[in-house]
Amino acid sequence: MNIKTFQQNLIEWYKKQGRDLPWRHTRDPYAIWVSEIMLQQTQVDTVKNYYTRFLETLPDIISLAQANEDRVFKLWEGLGYYRRVRHMQEAARQIVSEYDGRFPDNYDDIIRLKGIGTYTASAISSIAFGQEKGVIDGNTLRILSRIYNRQDNIALDKTKKTYQLLMDELIHDADPSMFNQGMMDLGAGICTPRHPLCGHCPVCSFCEAHASGRESVLPVNIKNTSKTDLYYITAILKKDDKYFLIKNKEGLLENLYGFVQYEVESPISFEESFHNSYGLTVRLYEYCKEIKHVFSHRIWHMNVYLGEIMDGPETAGASEPLCEQLYTEEEMEKLPISTAHRKVCAFVKKSTDSEQR
Ligand code: SF4
Structure with a gap:
């Protein structure tokens, strides 16, 4: 490719067809930063008014760093994702303390600021300081x-690194x-996700796809959000008035405590x-219910059974003294227990309460 x-x-x-946006009339890194942060999760048309009002009220780093938090949040009201503006104010204070109030002029320093990721650091360093990022x-x-007709899955971090x-x-x-701004506008208006306007594309002659x-089958963008379903038998094991937890x-x-559970298909x-794990004999005698717990990449289906430990406290062959693994309900309350197993504790508590009534 030439x-x-x-x-x-x-x-x-871009010079002829690029979008005329308020933040494109400045090279002030502060103003570009404000626009880029606002644009992160918000449509361009919505951002325009917010951007102008924000800069009129807080025209520079010092004013943002010193502003009353309520005032800053009021300017952001309606834009959502308020963490963005909280981070901006923290970054402004960082710039005041570490850079004497002057916006750092290179990518490596910019990316160290609170709330700034690779995209924003590249945008500010290229637009305000002419860095090749x-x-x-x-x-x-x-x-x-599309230009390179590549099949890499763009949802993956390794693809982002290669494409960088x-x-x-x-x-x-x-x-x-x-x-950079040309590429931004090309993606926004011409090389769109569906039905790209190749007839109007300034780089069409380079496009291998x-x-x-x-072009219509690219890019590959497969987000693997599928969660793995795991099915357990989870046992509420009792010995007298105490519960067995590991x-x-x-x-x-x-380091968290919980009831014993295995990915097995039957109580037997x-x-x-x-018995293989702990050298103890147990008997499961009642099915209670399924408790579901969703983690980021997996779903636990905990089929909860009631059971009892048949052995005495000094069982020969037990992996650990039994008494050290038995807890009353009050003691369970004080242990660090995962949220999934807390749901089982809640079930235990509810059952005990209803028995006492
Ligand atoms: S020719 Fe079409 S697919 Fe290729 S870059 Fe241009 S708009 Fe995108």
Whole structure:
């Protein structure tokens, strides 16, 4: 690919067809920062009014750093995701204390500021300071996939890293501000997710996906949100008026206490597994209910049974003294127990309460 011509075509097009937006009339890093943070989860048209009002009220870093928090939040009211503005004020105070109130002028320092990620750092450093840092977001990932006709899944971090290198190669020796903003506008208006307007595309002659008629199947963007379903038998095991709990030594719930559970298909298999693990004999005698707990990548289906420990406190062959693993309801309350197993505790409590009534 002739990168020079690609850059020229894109930048010429941007100069003529680029969107006229309020933050495009400045090179003030503070103003660009405000616009980029607002644009993170908000439509361009909505941002325009907020941006103008925000800058009129808080025109620079010092005023933002010193502003009353309520006043800052009032200016943000309706934009949502209030953490963004809280981080902005923290970053403004960071700039005052660490950079004497002057916005840092390079990517490496900018990305250290609170609430600023790679995209925003690239946008500010390229637009305000002319650094050759290509912006990577959904728009530019899509364009690059199509230009190079690549099948990489853009939902993956490793693809973002690879494409960052492609972008940095494409931006090299161009006007970084114009180039990045050209790519932003190309993605927003021409190289759209569905039905890209290839006939109006300034870089169409470079587009390998278009040449092979594959632009509509790219990019590959498969978000693996599927959760794994895990099915357990979870036993509320009692010995007299105490409950048997274990402390997890590893895994997802390391150091937290919980009831014993196994991925087994029958109460008999549970009893065997339990005996193998603890050297104790148990008998499950009643099915209670299924308790579901959703983690970020898995769902636990806990089929809760009531059971009793048949052995005495000094059972030969037990892996640990039984008395050290038995807890009253009051003692259970004080133990660190995972939320999933707290649901089982709540069931225990409810059952005990209804028995006492
Ligand atoms: S030719 Fe079409 S698919 Fe290729 S970059 Fe341009 S708009 Fe996107």
